[in-house]
Amino acid sequence: MKTLNLGILAHVDAGKTSLTERLLHSAGVIDELGSVDDGSTRTDTMVLERQRGITIRSAVVSFVVDGVTVNLIDTPGHPDFIAEVERVLGVLDGAVLVVSAVEGVQAQTRVLMRTLQRLGIPVLIFVNKVDRAGADPERVLRQIAEKLTPAVIATGRVDAPGTAAARCLPVDPGDPEHVARLVDLLAAYDDALLAAYVEDERAVTGRRLRRALAAQTGRARVHPVFAGSAITGAGVEALIAGLVELLPAADGDGDAPLRGTVFKVERGPAGEKIAYARIFTGTLRVRDRVAFRADAAAKVTAISVFEAGGVVPAPSVGAGRIARLWGLADVRVGDFLGAPPDRPAGRHHFSPPTLETVVAPCRAADRAALHSALAQLAEQDPLINLRQDDIRQEIAVSLYGEVQKEVIQATLADEYGVPVDFRETTTVCVERPVGAGAAVEWIGREPNPFLGTIGLRIEPGPIDSGVEFRLGIELGSMPLAFLKAIEETVRETLRQGLRGWSMIDCVVTLTHGGYWARQSHSHGVFDKSMSSTAGDFRNLTPLVLMAALTRAGTRVHEPIHRFRLDVPTDLFGAVLPVLAGLGAVPRDSTVRGSSYLVEGEVPAGRVHALEQRLPSLTRGEGMLESEFDHYRPVRGPAPGRPRWDHNPLNRKDYLLAVARRVTGATPDR
Incomplete structure (x- = not known):
């Protein structure tokens, strides 16, 4: 039996989970429809999901249509849980993007569609809630073509939209206007179809057009648009038929390597x-x-x-x-x-979290339980970047937004019995090297107390390159275990630069390396005092690396979001001073009918404040879309973050902590 792994994606409250419920009901999997408001849906299984009426974790359900097993993955719609959507994207054969017929294309809708297009995932679009007051499917179809992609084609029309009697009627496959629109859309990728249509319009049958539509949809070039209501079931049968006809089933060799x-x-x-x-x-x-x-x-x-x-x-x-x-x-x-994946690991489809907060247990006795609970949450969501400060006995987590923080707080209290408080949410900055710097410490030479020679050079790397480690010595000149210990420690140490922020976009080269081979007494007993171990290199690397980094110097960069803001024309003048007060820099503004589209940059730490002020500033009509764009050097005094390890920038305290002794001379440079 064929399998279709299908994602359901949408901006929050577009009706995505209700559509999942309706699909299961129409396929005969469930006898009674669940309700998001009542907390009785099949995919929202967490207590918190049922209480809040939002999806927090992705969920998988399955049904069969015309001999195809559809594994349907319901994903969160709130932008604070975009990491959960990211993890699903890599396993999809196709997706249904849900858009509300009332609210239309929203900020998260755009982000999702751009990502799906970038990854080449076939997409059907479903305009939901056609029965709701204020529904305008024709307006939303124009929005989709304007704001998401012009490569769309309606598969039907809605009769009596905005009423409980709304019903969806399939388009007449022989309608000349529809045929012309479809040919125009498909001909961009199908020369034979265009030639046949020009030669004899009657030769291009509805069946041929449908096959061509399925082919181009499967290649993620065009996107059929369906309409209906998850609540009443209108239009859902047509969508189900479209799933198996227009989206490609999974293709894989069961006899190939796993x-x-x-x-x-x-x-x-x-x-x-x-x-x-x-x-x-x-x-x-x-x-x-x-x-x-x-x-x-x-x-x-x-x-x-x-x-x-x-x-x-x-x-x-x-x-x-x-x-x-x-x-x-x-x-x-x-x-x-x-077997390893075809594409490199660690590639993110969406921006990383740019906020951070310290989590503190309300009861001091819960400290160990809090760490255990957060470790389990980090298994489910690695991008919370659990960071433990053993010196201050604090735990910090990374966040996308305030709603995610509230969910973590409720989850810890309800599921783990650990009530917590949060410190103020802060922006996560990064550091980049300003220039090049080098340092070396020699084995057997003061002040190096470790049995190893390490020389390191650090210099700027290409933007978005992360941390690159290179060997500047011959590969066979040191045991691989020692080289691995140095590289691992370099990467761990660079999680904190000179001001405590993670280092990015740098190249570290091992320029010197040396060790003492394994020594033993005449009776064969290992003599650790005269033999290098991996521990020597793990302990020495931070000292050498931070000395090199001090010579190179670093600059702190803050995350900057690119924003698009739709505001009513008459309120444009009132919004601009607010943007300036939040550090936002408008780059372009365009009149679009009765509204202005403002595009520009805003510091990530100010996005939440802008979201909070927007409804009152724009009579609830403003629409904000933002996403991480780049890191920019901090203007003014550079912020720092307290270190959470034995600080290698303080040689005396570091050696007391890791070697239990201090040597007094200055290392060779």
Whole structure:
């Protein structure tokens, strides 16, 4: 049986979860429709999701249509949980982007559509809520063509929109206007179709157009638009038919080497780890030992697959399927299964979180429980970037926004019994090197107390390159274990630059390396005092690296968002001073009918304040869209962040902490 792994995506409150519920009902999987308001939907299983009426974690359900198993993945719509959407994108064969017929195209709708297009994921668009007062499907269709993509074609029309009697009628495949529009859209990619149409319009039949539409939709070049209501069911049957006709089913070789990816991790009733994985090629069986990182492997103890709205045990899972796996105790979100992925790991489709806050337990006795609970939450959402400050006994997490913070607080209290408070949310800055700097410490020469020679040079790297480590010595001149210890420690140390922010866009080169070979007494007992170990290089690397970084110098950069702001024309003048007060810089403004479209840049830390002020400034008519764009040097005094380790910038305290002694001379440079 063919499989279609389908994502449902939308701006919050567009009706995405209600549509999922309606699809399950129409497919005969459930007998009674659940309600988001009542907290009874199949995919919103968290208590907090039911209480708030929003999706926080992605959920998978399954149904069968015309011999195709559809694994439907319901994703969060709120921008604070965009990381959850990101993890799903890599496992999709196609997507349905839901747009409200009342609110139309919204900020998150644009972000999602741009990302889907960039990744080449086939997309159907569903205009939902046509039965709601104020619904205007024709206006929304024009918005979609203007703000999302012009490569759209309506598959029907809505009769009596904005009323409970709204119904969706399929377009007449022989309608000359529809045929001309469709040919015009498809001909950009199909010369044969255009030639046939020009020669004889009657030769281009409705069936041929439908086949061409399916082909170009599957290649993510055009996007059919459906309309309907998840609440009444209007138009949903046409959408279901479109899923299997217009979107490509999974294509994978079950006999090829195993290749898959883990996109979600959760805990079972007994605290066991359950990994959600998409299998691209090969077959995975119970009791198979599977690699899931370059340095990790484990035996799969149980498998379950999604069928008919439920989850059933299975002895194996093949190419194209999504499964839940047990036994992979150390697995993490983003891990590959079997062969490494085709594209490099760590690539983000959306911007990283740019906010941070310290989490503190309300009860001092809960400190250990808080760390354990946050560690489990970090398994589910690695981008919260759990950071523990052992010196101050504090734990910090990264955030996308204030709603995410509220959800973390409620989750810790409700699911883990740990009430917490948060410190003020701050912006996460980064540091980049200003120039080049080098340092070296020699084995057996004061003030180096460690049995190793390390020389390092740090210099600026290309923008968005992260941290690159290079060898400037011969590969065989030192044991690989020592080289690995140096590289790992370099990357760990650069999580804090001279002012405590993570270093990015730099190149670190190992220029000198030396060690003492393993020594033993005449009776064969290992003499640690005369033999280098990996620990020597792990302890020495931070001192040398930070000395080199001090010579290079760093500059603190703050995250900057690109924003698009739609405001009524008569309020444009009142909005500009507010933008200036928040540090926003308008770059362009365009009159669009009765509104102004303002585009520009704003510091990430001011976006939330702008969102809060916008409704009162614009009579509730303003629409803000923002996303991370780049890092900009901080203007004015550079902010710092307290270090959370034994500070290698303070040699005396560092050596007292890691070597229990201090040497007094100055190292050779």
